[in-house]
Amino acid sequence: xxxxxxxxxxxxxxxxxxxxxxxxxxxxxxxxxxxxxxxxxxxxxxxxxxxxxxxxxxxxxxxxxxxxxxxxxxxxxxxxxxxxxxxxxxxxxxxxxxxxxxxxxxxxxx
Amino acid sequence: xxxxxxxxxxxxxxxxxxxxxxxxxxxxxxxxxxxxxxxxxxxxxxxxxxxxxxxxxxxxxxxxxxxxxxxxxxxxxxxxxxxxxxxxxxxxxxxxxxxxxxxxxxxxxxxxxx
Numbered sequence: 001x002x003x004x005x006x007x008x009x010x011x012x013x014x015x016x017x018x019x020x021x022x023x024x025x026x027x028x029x030x031x032x033x034x035x036x037x038x039x040x041x042x043x044x045x046x047x048x049x050x051x052x053x054x055x056x057x058x059x060x061x062x063x064x065x066x067x068x069x070x071x072x073x074x075x076x077x078x079x080x081x082x083x084x085x086x087x088x089x090x091x092x093x094x095x096x097x098x099x100x101x102x103x104x105x106x107x108x109x110x
Numbered sequence: 111x112x113x114x115x116x117x118x119x120x121x122x123x124x125x126x127x128x129x130x131x132x133x134x135x136x137x138x139x140x141x142x143x144x145x146x147x148x149x150x151x152x153x154x155x156x157x158x159x160x161x162x163x164x165x166x167x168x169x170x171x172x173x174x175x176x177x178x179x180x181x182x183x184x185x186x187x188x189x190x191x192x193x194x195x196x197x198x199x200x201x202x203x204x205x206x207x208x209x210x211x212x213x214x215x216x217x218x219x220x221x222x223x224x
Binding site: 044045087099 | 114145150151152155200201202212216217218
C-alpha cells in the first residue's frame, strides 16, 4: 500500500473551513484514498473515501488532484468538536489492512 | 446504528497473566480486526479475521493470539502479558465489498501491564 505524508498539526478558527492536505505520490491506480479521524479517547471514525473523483458527504469533502498524488480533506465549517487527529490512508480495493500513520492533529480554536 | 463494543475501557493486569480482550459487533460483518495504538506509532494491525474460525497475522502478531468462534465476536488473547504490551487496543469490523469499504471501530481498551 502507498504511504502518505501529512502535516503533524494544524490549527483552524471555529466556523472557518479546515483544509487538511495529504501527499500520496506513490499511489497506484486501484488504490483508494480514505480519511478517518480520532477524537481523544475514542476509536477512529470513518469520514470519507474516494478513488479519482471529488467526493462530498454530510461530514466533509474530498478533493483528489488529477494525477492522484495528493488530496485535501475539507471540513467546510469547523466546530470545536472537529478537534481530532485526522488520518489519510491509501489502500487497495478490498484490502483488509488500513495502515494508519500518525495523522494530522487538527485543533479548532474558538 | 452501527456498533462495535469492547469488553472493558480500562484494564490493569500483572506481568505473566493471561489476558482476554473481547470485541462484539452487531452489523453482521465478515471482517474483524485488532489494532494497538501507541504514541508516535499510530495504529498497528495485530490480527484480523475474514470469517468464523479464520485468522490472519497482521504487522505485529508476536505475543498475541486470537479467537473467532462466532461471527459477531473476535477475541484478542495475550498469553503471558508483558509490560511492553501496555497500550490502547482497538477492535474494528467491516464488510468485504467489491470496492472500497470502511472499518467501524470500537471505543478501545486501555491496557496497563504492571
